[in-house]
Amino acid sequence: MGALGGAPRESLDGTPTSGRARPGARRGVVEIVLGTVVGQGVIVAGAPVLSRLYAPADFALLQLFTGVVAIGAVLASLRLELAIPLAQDLRETRAVVRVGLLSSVVIAGVLGIAGYATSPWWARGETLRGLRAMWWLVPLTIAVLAMFQLVSAVLIRAERYRDLAGRNAAQGLGTAAAQLSFGFAGVRPLGLLLGLGIGRILGLVSVVGRQPLFGGPKRGTERPDTERPDTERPDTERPDTERPDDERLTIADLRAALHRFRQFPAVTTWSALLNSSAQWAPAFVFPATFGATPAGWLAFTMRLLTLPATVVGQSVAQVFLGRGAAAQRADSGQLPRLTWLAVRRLFVVGVGPALLLAVAGPWAFGWVFGSTWEQSGVYARILAAAFLLQFVASPIGNVFNLAGRQGVALVWDACRLVLVVAVPTLVWALGGSDVLGVTAYSGVLVFSYAGVLGLAWWVLRRA
Numbered sequence: 001m002g003a004l005g006g007a008p009r010e011s012l013d014g015t016p017t018s019g020r021a022r023p024g025a026r027r028g029v030v031e032i033v034l035g036t037v038v039g040q041g042v043i044v045a046g047a048p049v050l051s052r053l054y055a056p057a058d059f060a061l062l063q064l065f066t067g068v069v070a071i072g073a074v075l076a077s078l079r080l081e082l083a084i085p086l087a088q089d090l091r092e093t094r095a096v097v098r099v100g101l102l103s104s105v106v107i108a109g110v111l112g113i114a115g116y117a118t119s120p121w122w123a124r125g126e127t128l129r130g131l132r133a134m135w136w137l138v139p140l141t142i143a144v145l146a147m148f149q150l151v152s153a154v155l156i157r158a159e160r161y162r163d164l165a166g167r168n169a170a171q172g173l174g175t176a177a178a179q180l181s182f183g184f185a186g187v188r189p190l191g192l193l194l195g196l197g198i199g200r201i202l203g204l205v206s207v208v209g210r211q212p213l214f215g216g217p218k219r220g221t222e223r224p225d226t227e228r229p230d231t232e233r234p235d236t237e238r239p240d241t242e243r244p245d246d247e248r249l250t251i252a253d254l255r256a257a258l259h260r261f262r263q264f265p266a267v268t269t270w271s272a273l274l275n276s277s278a279q280w281a282p283a284f285v286f287p288a289t290f291g292a293t294p295a296g297w298l299a300f301t302m303r304l305l306t307l308p309a310t311v312v313g314q315s316v317a318q319v320f321l322g323r324g325a326a327a328q329r330a331d332s333g334q335l336p337r338l339t340w341l342a343v344r345r346l347f348v349v350g351v352g353p354a355l356l357l358a359v360a361g362p363w364a365f366g367w368v369f370g371s372t373w374e375q376s377g378v379y380a381r382i383l384a385a386a387f388l389l390q391f392v393a394s395p396i397g398n399v400f401n402l403a404g405r406q407g408v409a410l411v412w413d414a415c416r417l418v419l420v421v422a423v424p425t426l427v428w429a430l431g432g433s434d435v436l437g438v439t440a441y442s443g444v445l446v447f448s449y450a451g452v453l454g455l456a457w458w459v460l461r462r463a
Contacts, residue, residue: 031161031162031164031165034165035162035164035165035166035167035168035169038168038169038172038173039168039169039170039171039172039173039175039176039199040168040172040307041172042172042173042176042177043172043175043176043307044304044307045176046176046179046180047303047304047368047369048368048369048370049180049183050179050180050183050192051300051369051370051372051373052370053180053183053184053188054183054188054189054191054192055188055189055296056292056293056295056296056297056299056300056372056373057126057127057130057189057292057293057296058188058189058192058296059192059296059299059300059303060127060283060286060287060292060293060295060296060299061127061130061131061134061189061192061193062189062192062193062196062299062303063280063282063283063295063296063298063299063302063303064127064128064131064283064284064287065131065134065137065138065141065193065196066196066280066283067276067279067280067281067283067284068131068138068280069138069141069142069145069196070145070276070279070280071273071276071277071280072107072108072111072138072139072142072145073104073142073145073146073148073149074269074272074273074276075107075111075269075273076103076104076107076108076111076142076143076145076146077100077103077104077146077149077150078099078100078103078107078264078265078269079264079265079268079269079272080096080097080099080100080103080150080261080264080265081100081149081150081152081153082153082264082268082398082401083096083257083261083264084096084097084100084150084153084154084156084157085153085156085157085322085325085326086261086325086328087157087257091249091253092253092256092257092260093154093157094249095249095253095254095256095257096257096261097150097154098249098254099254099257099258100146100150101147101150103146104142104143104146104147104150105143107142107146108139108140108142108143108146109139111138111139111142112135112136112138112139112142115135115138115139116135119132119135124288125287125288125292126287126292127287127292127295128287128288130189134190134193137190137193137194137197140197141193141196141197141200144197144200144201144204145197145200147204148200148203148204151167151204151207151208152164152167155167155207156322157322157325159322160207163207164207166206166207167203167204167206167207168203170199170202170203170205170206171199171200171202171203172199173199173202174195174198174199174200174201174202174203175195175196175198175199176195176199177195178191178194178195178198178199179191179192179194179195182194182195263404263406264401264406267406267407267410268401268406268409270410271400271406271409271410271413272413274410274413274414274416274417275397275409275413275416275417277417278413278416278417278420278448281417281420281421282295282298282302282420282424282441283295283299285420285421285424285425286298286424286434286437289424289425289428289437290428290434290437291434294375294434294437297373297375297376297379297434298376298379298438300369300373300376301365301376301377301379301380301383302383304380305357305380305383305387306387316342316345316346316395320338320339320342320395320396320398323338324338324339324398324399324402325402328402328403335399335402335403335460336460336461339396339399339456339460342395342396343392343393343396343453346391346392346395347388347392349391350388350391350392351388354384354385354387354388354391355384357380357381357384358381358384358385359381361377361378361379361380361381361384362374362375362377362378362380362381363377364377365377365380378435379435379438382435382438382439382442383438383441383442383445385442385446386441386442386443386445386446386449387445389445389446389449389450389453390445390449392449392453393449393450393452393453393456394449394452396452396456397409397452399456399459399460400455400456400459403459403460405459408455408459409455412448412451412452412455415448416444416448416451419444419447419448420441420444420445420448423440423441423443423444424437424438424440424441424444426440427440
């Protein structure tokens with residue numbers, strides 16, 4: 001068994017497959033990690049160059065922009081990407097994807113208009129005025145991120161871990177190439193922001209044509225759908241010229257899928273909005289309180305510290321969602337074992353780097369990225385324990401959705417958002433330094449992610 005294992009493997013339509021048909025959980029994690037290492041490795045390798053091409057204020061704007069589009073993408077997709085692995089058959093999966101794509105485009109456009117209309121009230125200070133100047137890019141990037149999440153969920157449901165790996169590699173390579181190219185061309189800070197969307201677009205292009213849902217190869221990729229009426233032949237038996245496409249879906253199909261998974265737009269979306277808002281709150285709080293330069297130092301620190309979560313934690317999260325959803329569909333009772341096995345393995349992987357960062361953070365940042373960024377190393381030392389807990393707890397956050405306890409996550413995410421905003425702001429109001437503000441933020445993260453682990457234990461025990 002690997003980091004996750006034991007749950008029955010299933011094909012895209014939800015039917016069990018043989019042991020040889022899909023890679024095991026360990027192989028899935030390894031494949032995704034390798035692809036992510038390639039993509040994120042290029043970003044890491046380019047970081048010393050980026051730190052000399054762009055100023056701390058540019059990274060503060062990037063962090064703020066990333067936070068806005070990440071929060072917007074959560075709302076745009078209505079969290080229907082989490083429903084895709086739980087869909088009962090291929091037709092329902094396609095219906096969920098269709099609804100998610102439509103909502104992504106419509107809501108991204110609405111958010112773009114709303115941002116422009118309200119900008120006279122929020123565009124205050126250097127960083128927020130910079131965001132106002134780049135706002136035309138916000139709705140485009142929101143739509144791309146939301147679509148990226150939906151396509152990822154399709155790959156997770158099909159356990160297409162190799163495709164996920166290739167997508168991750170393409171995304172990282174595209175992001176790094178765009179940010180470095182624009183930086184050398186003097187397109188600053190716009191180059192940093194454009195890289196975010198360009199990387200996702202390249203990731204989408206690398207996989208979208210390879211999936212049946214998006215017009216990719218059909219024959220041999222699916223098992224017969226036993227849920228379909230006898231009057232309709234399984235998808236895998238149709239000639240290639242009769243592939244099912246979106247036109248076969250009816251409004252009734254879309255409404256039925258949305259009704260069945262109504263908890264995701266109604267509850268999970270708001271929980272995810274609170275979670276994402278809490279995650280990106282420093283991008284809003286620190287520029288408004290401690291200034292653009294400390295905000296840039298913190299943004300650069302968080303950019304690097306989240307890479308392990310992207311390389312390993314996100315890979316485990318994707319496999320955990322796929323295997324956990326399969327376990328829940330089969331009612332196998334394996335979800336608690338999958339959850340705590342993932343937690344133990346992640347802690348073993350993360351504790352060493354966290355200790356190293358706590359000891360050598362300031363020296364390492366100053367030596368690798370230049371003296372301008374030594375303060376980022378101080379921040380990294382303070383945040384080491386917090387990011388270890390985040391690395392361990394974040395991948396299993398979907399346990400609340402899998403167990404049908406979205407309300408628990410909603411309440412906890414609301415509490416975390418209040419603390420993440422209020423505590424550093426209080427430190428600033430009382431005259432505390434930026435280092436003290438980061439320390440307060442680290443304390444909030446430790447408390448909140450420890451709480452996630454505790455609540456996951458409580459939910460699984462009751463289930």
